[in-house]
Amino acid sequence: MDVKKPTLQEKITRLRMSFLSQMPARLDKAQQQYRLLSSDWQAHAKLAVELHRFFHSIKGTASSFGFTGLADIADTGETLLLTLIELPETEVPGNKLLPLGELLSEMKQQLQQLQQSRGDVADDTQHAPFFEMEQDDSNRAESNRKALIYICDDEPEQVTQLGYQLHCFGYEIEYFLDTQSFHNAVLKRRPDAVIMDVYFPNGSTAGTDELARLSVIIGEALPSIVLSGYGDFEARLGAVQAGCLAYFTKPAQALDLAAKLDELLLGERREEQLRILVVDDEPEVAAYHSLILQEAGMSVKQLHDPSGILDVLRQFNPDLVLADMYMPRCTGVELAAIIRQLPEYISLPIVYLSNETNRKKQFSAMQVGVEGFITKPVIPEELVAAVVLRAERMRTLRALMSRDSLTSLYNHTTTTEMLHTSLAQAIRQQENLILVMLDLDNFKEVNDLHGHMAGDQVLVALSRILKHRLRGSDIIGRYGGEEFALLLKDVTLVYAEKLVNQLREDFSNIAFTAGKARFNCTFSAGLSCYPDYTHVDALRMAADRALYQAKHQGRNQVVVGRYRHD
Numbered sequence: 001m002d003v004k005k006p007t008l009q010e011k012i013t014r015l016r017m018s019f020l021s022q023m024p025a026r027l028d029k030a031q032q033q034y035r036l037l038s039s040d041w042q043a044h045a046k047l048a049v050e051l052h053r054f055f056h057s058i059k060g061t062a063s064s065f066g067f068t069g070l071a072d073i074a075d076t077g078e079t080l081l082l083t084l085i086e087l088p089e090t091e092v093p094g095n096k097l098l099p100l101g102e103l104l105s106e107m108k109q110q111l112q113q114l115q116q117s118r119g120d121v122a123d124d125t126q127h128a129p130f131f132e133m134e135q136d137d138s139n140r141a142e143s144n145r146k147a148l149i150y151i152c153d154d155e156p157e158q159v160t161q162l163g164y165q166l167h168c169f170g171y172e173i174e175y176f177l178d179t180q181s182f183h184n185a186v187l188k189r190r191p192d193a194v195i196m197d198v199y200f201p202n203g204s205t206a207g208t209d210e211l212a213r214l215s216v217i218i219g220e221a222l223p224s225i226v227l228s229g230y231g232d233f234e235a236r237l238g239a240v241q242a243g244c245l246a247y248f249t250k251p252a253q254a255l256d257l258a259a260k261l262d263e264l265l266l267g268e269r270r271e272e273q274l275r276i277l278v279v280d281d282e283p284e285v286a287a288y289h290s291l292i293l294q295e296a297g298m299s300v301k302q303l304h305d306p307s308g309i310l311d312v313l314r315q316f317n318p319d320l321v322l323a324d325m326y327m328p329r330c331t332g333v334e335l336a337a338i339i340r341q342l343p344e345y346i347s348l349p350i351v352y353l354s355n356e357t358n359r360k361k362q363f364s365a366m367q368v369g370v371e372g373f374i375t376k377p378v379i380p381e382e383l384v385a386a387v388v389l390r391a392e393r394m395r396t397l398r399a400l401m402s403r404d405s406l407t408s409l410y411n412h413t414t415t416t417e418m419l420h421t422s423l424a425q426a427i428r429q430q431e432n433l434i435l436v437m438l439d440l441d442n443f444k445e446v447n448d449l450h451g452h453m454a455g456d457q458v459l460v461a462l463s464r465i466l467k468h469r470l471r472g473s474d475i476i477g478r479y480g481g482e483e484f485a486l487l488l489k490d491v492t493l494v495y496a497e498k499l500v501n502q503l504r505e506d507f508s509n510i511a512f513t514a515g516k517a518r519f520n521c522t523f524s525a526g527l528s529c530y531p532d533y534t535h536v537d538a539l540r541m542a543a544d545r546a547l548y549q550a551k552h553q554g555r556n557q558v559v560v561g562r563y564r565h566d
């Protein structure tokens, strides 16, 4: 059955209803606590704190959901209770308690009115509340689909050569030798991007004319790159008018085209989503804020019990924590202090979501290293802007610290850290882990013969291939100058060997140019595997030994380091 996905508004309505449906039980409990307090204040003094929490929490949630009447009553109750809690221990509030009872009755009336005006609330709660249905979207299957590129050019040899090299970079390529077959194919299956020649036998600007025609038919311009033998003004103008995004003159390097394609496609296949951890003991409020952030394209994890923070931080690795300030077992301030005890999270941005408007309290909360306050009820755009700004800054900082500037792969330190954590995870989950040590062959010669810049070009090409061809969950690091380390998770040694061999072969077919010279490059690789080796050092040594053997045996090959029972 085709189940229609609820809209954002429907999800929010469901959350509001879920909140309202829980109110009668919460109110009954609060009234009971009030009666006990009235009968003997000193014996039940602890209940005053609980009742204060009740009003505080209703105030925040009700205002987030737009139930302003309820929020106002809760606000008065919270202030009143605060003055009562601060009374000297010997003083009994007596009549001062009466307004509390009135406030609770007023709340009940408000609630009845809300329920009547909103139809059958009880019936609505038969649906699973949103936060159970879609608590976490971080596990959404990562799309590993290769980008589909159409190349249209009437010179078969050039097209096949270029197509083959781009295929080595990890794109799915289809060739067309004339504009008509290209036209038909686009209408059948839309490519992610197009590389188009300009001049065809049927017209000197037939290529760009075809792109312009198609954009009218399909209602948008296809992301296109022109690859032409001509670089004159007319040809370039035709390309601009057809909405093409880049222009290359032949012969173009596959590496440059691949770089441009990546740039064009980045808009659609965006960088990894920002990961936000929302900590709030009120599931509806957590779900509401999560919804807003998810709607803005972020990956959100909710945590309702702060005691799970250590595990969630490790597993989810958020870019920002959005925490409620007032939670029963552990306040937001205490939570932030715990996070800051861990050196690896020292710079993780923490933002409080709170209805705390007291500047003094805000200031003391900031002293544990919290980035800022967002006061409830939040304005969705403000929440998104505040979160994105800080989370992106965190991403940039992390990238600067953990990535290599030439290839943007993980640097040596981060790769080593990841080797430790990945092995621990593999042991915990009883999954295979393959370590691949990969080293360019005779790279000194490349530098010596063609210059350092040509060498850099090779390093970039290899990292691009690795990024395209490995899964998002695999780890790719630049381990040394011309040495790379790969961590392939949950695959067999046989599969990994085949994959690395395929990469080796494809890479060896990429043609590089330096001035007039054309050259190719190869690499050697050594593999080792958990569970064959159960310690990081042993795993690394086994892969190194295998790499050494590959070099020794003549380079451009893959060797698997088998466990030796000696």
Ligand SMILES: Nc1nc2c(ncn2[C@@H]2O[C@H](COP(=O)(O)OP(=O)(O)OP(=O)(O)O)[C@@H](O)[C@H]2O)c(=O)[nH]1
Binding pocket: 406, 439, 440, 441, 442, 443, 444, 445, 447, 451, 452, 453, 454, 455, 456, 459, 480, 481, 482, 551, 555
């Ligand atoms: N262009 C460029 N070269 C680098 C970079 N980092 C290291 N290298 C060079 O990589 C070369 C490594 O040379 P060697 O360790 O002798 O190894 P090789 O020539 O690749 O020989 P084998 O590994 O035995 O096949 C040196 O010439 C380094 O200067 C870099 O970032 N860019």
